[in-house]
Amino acid sequence: MSPTNPNNFNFLSRIAALVGLISASLYFTGWIYRWSYFGFFHLEVTTLDLAFESFLIVPLQVFFVNNQPRIQAVLLFLLFPLASWLIILVFQGLNLWLVQWQNRWRIRLIRYCQKAENSRMRWLQPWAKLWGLNLRQWSPQPVELSQTLVDEAIKVALALIALFWLASNQGLADAQRDAFNQTSTLPVVTLIVPENMLSFGRQFDPPEALADKQAANQFRMIGDRGLIEAVRGASELNDLKTQKVWRLLIERDGWIYLFRTLKPCSDSQLICAANKNERPLVLMVRESQLGNQLLILSPSTSE
Numbered sequence: 001m002s003p004t005n006p007n008n009f010n011f012l013s014r015i016a017a018l019v020g021l022i023s024a025s026l027y028f029t030g031w032i033y034r035w036s037y038f039g040f041f042h043l044e045v046t047t048l049d050l051a052f053e054s055f056l057i058v059p060l061q062v063f064f065v066n067n068q069p070r071i072q073a074v075l076l077f078l079l080f081p082l083a084s085w086l087i088i089l090v091f092q093g094l095n096l097w098l099v100q101w102q103n104r105w106r107i108r109l110i111r112y113c114q115k116a117e118n119s120r121m122r123w124l125q126p127w128a129k130l131w132g133l134n135l136r137q138w139s140p141q142p143v144e145l146s147q148t149l150v151d152e153a154i155k156v157a158l159a160l161i162a163l164f165w166l167a168s169n170q171g172l173a174d175a176q177r178d179a180f181n182q183t184s185t186l187p188v189v190t191l192i193v194p195e196n197m198l199s200f201g202r203q204f205d206p207p208e209a210l211a212d213k214q215a216a217n218q219f220r221m222i223g224d225r226g227l228i229e230a231v232r233g234a235s236e237l238n239d240l241k242t243q244k245v246w247r248l249l250i251e252r253d254g255w256i257y258l259f260r261t262l263k264p265c266s267d268s269q270l271i272c273a274a275n276k277n278e279r280p281l282v283l284m285v286r287e288s289q290l291g292n293q294l295l296i297l298s299p300s301t302s303e
Contacts, residue, residue, distance in 0.1 A: 023056065028160065029167045030055030036171030040179070041249060041259060041282045048252050059167070072169075076162045084155050091150065179280050181245045181261035187297040189248040189258055191285060194293075245301055249282060256295065258283040 034055070035045045063073050178184045249257040259280040287293065 025159070025163060026056045026059045027052075029163045030058035032164050032167035033058050033171040036168040037175045038250075040172060040175030040279065041257075042279060043249075043257070043282065048250065050252070063166075072166055076166065080155075080158060080162065083158055084151075087154050087158070088151050091154070178247070179259075179262045181247075184245075184247055184261055186247040186249060187299060188301050189246050190294075190296040190298075191246075191256065191258060192294040193285065193288065248295075248297060251287075254287045256285045256287060258285065 031045070034050065038045050038048065178186050244260050244263055246258055246260055249259050251257070259282045262278055262280055
């Protein structure tokens with residue numbers, strides 16, 4: 001058997017390190033994005049038990065789907081070498097200043113030790129000689145940043161700061177987008193559950209297509225009633241023309257998270273000073289395993 005080529009081993013090890021670094025960066029970006037997104041709705045991402053793989057896919061959507069984060073990522077990528085070089089240069093200047101400061105104090109201490117060697121306190125003389133000898137032998141040297149992990153730590157810190165800034169801003173922007181009915185990408189939701197499972201919601205008024213109205217009156221409904229009749233084949237109802245629409249935020253671990261979209265200032269301006277800090281109300285409903293619950297999703301409201 002031929003011996004293993006060390007060049008191939010080094011190449012494979014570098015590839016493995018690069019893949020690990022990219023995976024860690026993607027996971028970090030995805031976690032920060034979802035932390036910022038669900039934080040807008042007052043939800044902790046740690047309580048949602050999301051799949052590990054989903055955190056790796058989210059950054060690809062953040063950077064490659066929308067134009068604004070793509071442009072920001074390109075600008076940060078171009079500014080990253082300059083920022084790294086400037087910070088390393090500042091650290092090198094601080095390193096030289098620290099060496100000069102240590103030398104000044106070393107000279108002062110040597111003078112103090114020389115005075116102590118000639119003092120009348122004999123018990124202090126041997127200690128002064130020992131300290132003076134050590135100080136004369138010690139010569140402060142600047143730390144070579146290129147030969148340490150400091151420059152690498154600076155680059156990693158800058159990369160994490162840039163990824164955090166991109167992911168958090170994009171997560172907040174996407175959450176604000178989904179909080180308004182005109183721009184929301186989340187599905188419109190209609191939820192019907194037994195009234196003993198939900199204390200909130202109006203009494204369900206069943207359409208004519210439902211035969212057993214007495215049983216239907218024991219249910220409560222949230223959201224768009226027109227979706228019920230669209231599914232049942234009943235006559236369509238008039239749209240209320242309201243911008244507050246119930247939408248599905250996420251469905252996870254047996255819980256359904258619903259929220260009402262925010263009311264915009266105008267058609268041309270979704271976010272204004274009056275509701276810039278406004279957050280939508282999120283309703284958590286426990287999923288039922290008894291078949292007595294109906295959840296309807298739609299990309300838009302019924303006509």
